């Protein structure tokens with residue numbers, strides 16, 4: 001069977017790195033994107049040492065830059081690399097009051113979590129639909145299901161990712177292409193420290209899941225063409241209980257949980 005090439009954004013660490021390891025374990029090819037070239041080279045060396053004959057392309061990009069999505073697309077076209085699975089995983093967060101959060105950080109979050117993610121879908125989806133094969137997985141979060149005081153922009157970006165993915169899945173699925181929104185809960189990665197989430201009440205009471213286990217669940221959901229996949233039973237219960245709670249209470253409870 002022909003090797004399937006997966007493009008994974010944010011593959012230098014955390015959940016994205018685990019997606020890369022899982023995909024490589026099938027003997028399939030990879031395009032890995034992130035800013036940390038040194039980390040990507042280490043991962044490429046690790047995977048090439050384990051698996052014979054896999055092709056790994058590295059693209060060192062800052063995906064907050066407006067032209068970055070198009071650069072990724074054009075560079076792959078030039079090298080004649082076809083993408084079978086697009087995994088839009090790169091994302092950042094920021095814990096704190098909206099008014100205290102630096103605008104530069106919020107703008108980067110909007111550009112990375114939503115704008116470039118959407119651009120990459122817009123660039124790769126038409127070709128997949130034409131070929132009548134391909135899969136996209138966008139990494140959302142359980143944050144997508146309610147407003148999130150203290151992480152207002154992050155929660156809103158993840159709602160956007162969830163709703164965009166569900167709508168694209170509806171539009172694309174007749175062609176045989178599927179779009180999965182994967183929604184992890186707290187996961188043991190650099191994200192928690194980088195987004196200052198350690199300060200939240202939620203994180204003080206939560207044991208984050210392993211990034212490998214979370215990535216495995218996401219990868220399986222994408223392969224099964226699930227429209228929305230929430231990782232873990234407790235997270236599923238949280239999301240379900242939000243649905244049953246009156247909307248005006250949801251935001252108050254969300255604030256209590258965040259701190």
Ligand SMILES: NC(=O)c1ccc[n+]([C@@H]2O[C@H](COP(=O)([O-])OP(=O)(O)OC[C@H]3O[C@@H](n4cnc5c(N)ncnc54)[C@H](OP(=O)(O)O)[C@@H]3O)[C@@H](O)[C@H]2O)c1
Nearest residue numbers: 010012013014015034035036063091141186187189190191
């Ligand atoms: N960890 C959690 O608790 C959790 C829960 C729910 C959802 N998620 C979501 O899961 C996804 C992966 O997060 P993670 O937990 O694995 O976080 P992580 O360990 O911090 O990894 C984030 C990845 O995104 C890349 N990235 C960050 N800024 C970038 C930029 N400007 N351009 C290109 N790449 C960039 C990072 O690479 P470089 O720094 O090398 O660029 C890194 O590879 C995110 O979308 C996050 O929102 C995480």
